[in-house]
Amino acid sequence: MSTTVDQLRALLSRVEERRNGPRLRAVPAAVAATPAPANEVRPAERISALPERKPPAGATPLENAIAGGLSPTPVPGNKPASMELDLDDFEAPQTAVSKAPVASPRGGEVAHRAAPTVPQTDPFAGDPFASSPPPAPAAKPAPAPAPAVARAPAPAPAPAPARPAPTPAPAPAPTAPTARIAAAEPSASAPVARAMTRARVETPRTFGELLDLSLSLRPRD
Amino acid sequence: MTTGFDPGSYYAFDLARGSVVTKHGERVLVLSTATVGPLVSLAVKHGDLTGVRALGKRIGEDAIRSLGTDVRDATPEAVVTHASGTLAVLGFGALTLERWGEALVIDLAGAPPLDGEQLGLAALLGGLLTSLGGRDIACVPVADNARFLVVHPQVAEEIWTWAKEGRSLPEIVARLGREAA
Numbered sequence: 001m002s003t004t005v006d007q008l009r010a011l012l013s014r015v016e017e018r019r020n021g022p023r024l025r026a027v028p029a030a031v032a033a034t035p036a037p038a039n040e041v042r043p044a045e046r047i048s049a050l051p052e053r054k055p056p057a058g059a060t061p062l063e064n065a066i067a068g069g070l071s072p073t074p075v076p077g078n079k080p081a082s083m084e085l086d087l088d089d090f091e092a093p094q095t096a097v098s099k100a101p102v103a104s105p106r107g108g109e110v111a112h113r114a115a116p117t118v119p120q121t122d123p124f125a126g127d128p129f130a131s132s133p134p135p136a137p138a139a140k141p142a143p144a145p146a147p148a149v150a151r152a153p154a155p156a157p158a159p160a161p162a163r164p165a166p167t168p169a170p171a172p173a174p175t176a177p178t179a180r181i182a183a184a185e186p187s188a189s190a191p192v193a194r195a196m197t198r199a200r201v202e203t204p205r206t207f208g209e210l211l212d213l214s215l216s217l218r219p220r221d
Numbered sequence: 222m223t224t225g226f227d228p229g230s231y232y233a234f235d236l237a238r239g240s241v242v243t244k245h246g247e248r249v250l251v252l253s254t255a256t257v258g259p260l261v262s263l264a265v266k267h268g269d270l271t272g273v274r275a276l277g278k279r280i281g282e283d284a285i286r287s288l289g290t291d292v293r294d295a296t297p298e299a300v301v302t303h304a305s306g307t308l309a310v311l312g313f314g315a316l317t318l319e320r321w322g323e324a325l326v327i328d329l330a331g332a333p334p335l336d337g338e339q340l341g342l343a344a345l346l347g348g349l350l351t352s353l354g355g356r357d358i359a360c361v362p363v364a365d366n367a368r369f370l371v372v373h374p375q376v377a378e379e380i381w382t383w384a385k386e387g388r389s390l391p392e393i394v395a396r397l398g399r400e401a402a
Contacts, residue, residue: 129343129344129347129359129360129361129374129377129378129381173321173322173391173392173394173395174321174322174391174394175391176321177319177320177321177326178320178321178322179319179320180317180318180319180320180328181297181298181301181317181318181319181320182298182301182305182317182318183226183298183301183302183305183306183315183316183317204297205296206293206294206295206296206297207292207293207294207295207296207297207299207300207353208292208293208294208354210297210318210320210325211293211325211350211353211354211358211371213323213325213399214323214324214325214371214372215354215358215371215372215373216323216373216399216400217323217324217372217373217376217397217398217399217400218373218376218397218398218399218400219376219379219380219396219397219398220396220397220398
């Protein structure tokens with residue numbers, strides 16, 4: 001076994017020498033101990049730099065890896081650990097590994113999907129329509145809206161003060177969009193929907209007019 | 222005459238620096254909705270969606286640059302084309318405007334699920350329209366999924382209460398009237 005290691009070490013050393021030249025055979029201690037210039041990248045940062053991605057020169061890491069991998073571990077029975085391995089020893093790890101890939105993606109997927117829809121205990125603590133951040137938590141507005149549970153339509157709605165029905169109103173409310181303005185880009189040949197508004201509704205020609213019309217709406221009392 | 226939205230070269234990927242920059246020079250992050258969703262939910266929970274609204278304003282500014290003309294004088298179709306295109310390249314869904322009588326409604330199809338109440342998207346769209354309109358505008362999520370009513374910020378709270386009571390979009394529109402001059 002030791003012969004093999006020595007041969008491998010010699011072979012590696014020759015390969016390194018042929019590839020990198022004799023200067024990489026051994027790093028002089030004086031060079032290694034020389035402090036880096038102020039503008040030089042420190043070793044920890046060299047990992048991400050492209051020119052440094054080649055394997056490190058010198059045989060030291062390989063040497064350690066090989067020696068560590070081939071040295072038998074002494075056991076109480078005075079036998080190398082590798083001699084006690086049997087095929088049965090691998091059964092348990094195999095079954096354990098076979099379960100992991102199945103369970104893990106499912107769990108992860110469920111967790112990801114559930115994350116955005118986590119019920120919020122206090123979904124509307126502040127004013128989401130405000131363009132400036134809310135004041136300190138102590139100055140929370142008094143009429144805080146009900147939590148998410150109350151979002152569903154209540155079976156017995158609060159007595160609305162003479163709520164006007166939509167149909168008998170003088171100007172019946174639309175039950176469908178009166179016009180749909182879509183982007184012309186995805187289907188340039190498709191006809192842009194025209195405003196099929198009622199006669200009483202103005203047809204804004206510009207985006208500014210369209211906005212003004214909508215922003216002028218207020219709740220009817 | 223405005224041109225169509227050009228999504229080409231919207232992003233520039235600089236792998237050496239590890240950065241993604243839009244063609245307008247703004248550095249952006251490409252994030253999973255599974256990451257952004259909980260962050261927006263947290264912002265909703267704390268009642269501070271200023272950051273999301275600011276993002277909407279930036280998107281609106283991008284759309285204005287893409288449009289290239291004065292927004293107020295542009296046709297609604299041209300504005301929608303560029304606003305929708307800008308939102309789409311950022312992955313926020315396909316925007317369409319609807320007129321419900323005199324009310325303006327945004328339909329954001331295929332929008333990512335950010336928070337259960339859609340308030341994050343409402344803040345985003347409010348910021349977008351604020352940029353486009355040049356004044357403070359609010360968008361209120363209404364009962365229909367992914368539909369947002371465009372209103373003055375002063376009445377947003379009341380309309381949101383109606384929506385939470387379960388009133389449909391036609392009902393809400395019927396309860397609105399033009400402010401007396």
